[in-house]
Amino acid sequence: MVTLNTTVLKNGELLLGYQFYRMAHVSNSFQCARNCFFRRRCQSFNYNTKDESCELNNAHFDPPHVYLSKDPNFVYSKIGDWDDAIGFGPCSKRPCRICEACYPSESSYTCVKEELTSCRDVKICTNATSDGHYFIRPVMGTKPFVKIYCHLMSSKYPKDYVTLYKENYSKVPPINSQSCSTVDWNQGKPGVIYYWKIRLDVMNLRVVTDDRTFTNVSCDPSHFGISDQLSNNGKPCTVDEKYGVASDCMAYECEPKRGKFLIDLQGSGFIVQPSVMWIAGGFKGKITTFYRSPTNEVVTAVCGGNCGQCSPKKYLFLETKP
Structure with a gap:
């Protein structure tokens, strides 16, 4: 049995600006961590202890580029700090591609391609390095596709702009x-x-x-x-x-x-x-x-x-x- 690893949780903190997926009705931070682990582009997560929502991030705390914010209702964690045992079952080896989600079944798994939600997603998932207009879908599955100008695509953290x-x-x-x-x-x-x-x-x-x-x-x-x-x-x-x-x-x-x-x-x-x-x-x-x-x-x-x-x-x- 896998137990909740509280030593890798940062209480009262969260990462803003890099969420690519938000889900509701997630019972605890362990379940949020599993959802992150099953998506290879997920590098960290924010868990809201008040409303039990889970936000998956395509970046992690990385000074001087990415910092954490304070909020007493949140718990933050970097998925790389968790033991691989969190991904028990068919998805334990993270078999899917970088922008796919792994959905385990009893003895197998299914890889499902997920949408690009930001310029950082475009960079991670397509290896694009040129500034320009790209179509993304902000907050996966909840808004229509829009045309965004991606700036600094040759950098680690490109920025999103509206032309x-x-x-x-x-x-x-x-x-x-x-x-x-x-x-x-x-x-x-x-x-x-x-x-x-x-x-x-x-x-x-x-x-x-x-x-x-x-x-x-x-x-x-x-x-x-x-x-x-x-x-x-x-x-x-x-x-x-x-x-x-x-x-x-x-x-x-x-x-x-x-x-x-x-x-x-x-x-x-x-x-x-x-x-x-x-x-x-x-x-x-x-x-x-x-x-x-x-x-x-x-x-x-x-x-x-x-x-x-x-x-x-x-x-x-x-x-x-x-």
């Missing part, structure tokens, strides 16, 4: 906080940041809003209706606004506000999750106009304050387009 086919930006105007029109390029970090791809946590379709890999910035005064004579005189453009966020630092009574963001996912295969809401924040933040298209593909707002902003209430989640 944007329309203009997407965040604007921070260079207006002094003591006035409604005085140009001041030294206050805050004014400018426009354009996004051409956005990084996605494919497990839960959360946008990594501070990723700047596929962006460019501009401090061209024409973006704000400002005369060329009031340019920033060639100084580096330091605008650093997150995706889906805008702000300005004008005096509070100034109208209209001039901070503006535009999210336009048309053609990407994704929409903004309908439950995502935007709120005003910062000092005397105010949203003066807000628009969301009926399809949830386009969201835009004008906002600001003294210095104020508008941003998603917590996280910016996407959904696959129906």
